[in-house]
Amino acid sequence: MAEKAMISSKLHLGYLELNYSVSGHTIGTGGAEAEQQQQQSVTEEVLERLCPPTCLESFILRGGYVGRQLPNWMCAPESAEFKSIRYLTLENRPFCTQLPDGLCCLRSLEVLDITDAPAIECIGPQFQASSSVAARGSDASTSAPFPKLRNLQLIGLCEWEEWEWNDCEEHMDVETAIAMPCLERLHIDNCKLSCLPPGLASSKRHNLRELNLYEVSNLTHVENFPSVVDLDVFDCPELKRISGLAMLQKIRITRCTKLEVLEGVPALDSLRLGDATMDTLPEYLRAVHPRYLELYSNTKLHECSSSPCSSEWKKISHIGKRDINCIEDSDTSSDGYSEED
Incomplete structure (x- = not known):
């Protein structure tokens, strides 16, 4: 039935969403x-x-896709034929242990969202492969892996421990040869x-x-991102x-x-x-000089940091504008955090 659908012959198709249902599957249920x-x-x-x-x-792949691997048309070199894909979402793939190596060959891809892939433990260098693997043609402006990718989301890869990157790109003379040169x-x-x-x-990453x-x-450190203007770290x-x-x-x-x-x-x-x-x-608050500080703390610390006579106040007194808020001691779920802000 899948073959008779002749999806590949629909030459004006711009959007395709496949939703898998876990009903009827016994995988993982004994x-x-x-x-x-x-x-x-x-x-x-x-x-x-x-x-x-x-x-x-x-292209969106949703639901409980129980396959162990993604299709060959998502892998190199076949994936390079998809020259128009701009948005790709892969969601809920509980048994896939690795990402297909062909994603970096999608020349027009702008947004990549990979969600809920708990079996992935390592993302290897083939994900952002060297330009020799991803390139089609000799034009340096299009030889970079993921040449137009602006937005990358990796969510719910809960066993993911290692991200291997092909560091040889750091020694290339052509600036556009780095993977994901347009990543914002x-x-x-x-x-x-x-x-x-x-x-x-990379020092060559400007976007x-x-x-x-x-x-x-x-995660133990976040260092040396030369162009980042907005950083959000939550529950690390x-x-x-x-x-x-x-x-x-x-x-x-x-x-x-x-x-x-x-x-720095x-x-x-x-x-x-x-x-x-x-x-x-x-203590690090003494060494930074933002124009504005927004603080969410428990009742006791809120009182101390609001009093000009306290040692806590001295840590932040040099900051011009301060907004000090109290979180109820029993409410540790928000801590002033809102993903929409």
Whole structure:
């Protein structure tokens, strides 16, 4: 039936959304191993046969896709034929252990959203492969992997621990050869990364403006992002250091209890700090000079930081505009945090 649909022949198709249903599947519910493998194989084959036309602009794969791998048409070199895809969403793929290597070959891709892929533990260099793999033709302006990608979201890769990056690009003379040269916004939510790859923080990367790091449980530092102006770190319990963000103007720090160092942020204009568990204000506040501070703390610290006679007040007295708010001691769920802000 998937083959008879002849999706690939629909030459004016611009938007395709495939929604999988988990009803009827016994995978992960105690079914026999042979039956589970059969269901996975059928699921993979159906998606392979539903290959869209290369004129497609938006593709969304939703629902409980139980296949172990994505189709060949998402892998190199076949993926390079999809020259018009601008928006790609891959959602809820519980059994896929790796991302297809062909995504970097999508020459027009602007937005990539990968959500709920808990079996992925490592993203290897093939994801943002070297230009020799991704390039089609000799034009240096289009040889970079992900040449037009502006927005990258990686959400719910809860076992993801390692992001390998092809660092050889750092030694290339052609500036556009770095992967994702147009990246403006990166959002990472709910994973076990301990560090961000140096290739992502390349000195040649001039367009990355917004960096959101939510519930990155093992992350220890965020350093040397030369163009980031807006940084949001939320529930990163091991984060100890933020430094070397020369263009940073706005930062929000929520429930990052081990953060000790905030430095190398000369352009900082606005700082929002929220944590109902804080007993004292962090020492790094003495060394930064934002125009505006928004503070969310428990009742006790709120009283101390509002009193000009206290040692806590002295940590923030040099900041011109201060908005000090009290969080109810029993309410540690928000800490002044709103993703829409």
